Amino acid sequence: MLDLSRSDLEDQLKGAPEKTAQAWWLRERTTVSLRWIGQMLAMGHYTRVTQAVSRMKRQPGRKLEKLKRHLLNMDERPA
Secondary structure, three states, rough: OOOOOOHHHHHHOOOOOHHHHHHHHHHHOOOHHHHHHHHOOOOOOOOOHHHHHHHHHHHHHHHHHHHHHHHHHHHHHHO
């Protein structure tokens, strides 16, 4: 996805744009639980994942839009 290590994720704020975008991407494309996403991205309580997904759908802003485009472009690349 965005090529961040576990320590990178732990060093970032719980609501960092990179975490928000990845949480949205995982939620849209997988069936893993909110808790799992929250734990893997070091976002704290699982409700932060719900907030992140909602933010990406409602009003992502410039930085989140850029990350969203990056993640969507990754989907289009051949494996």
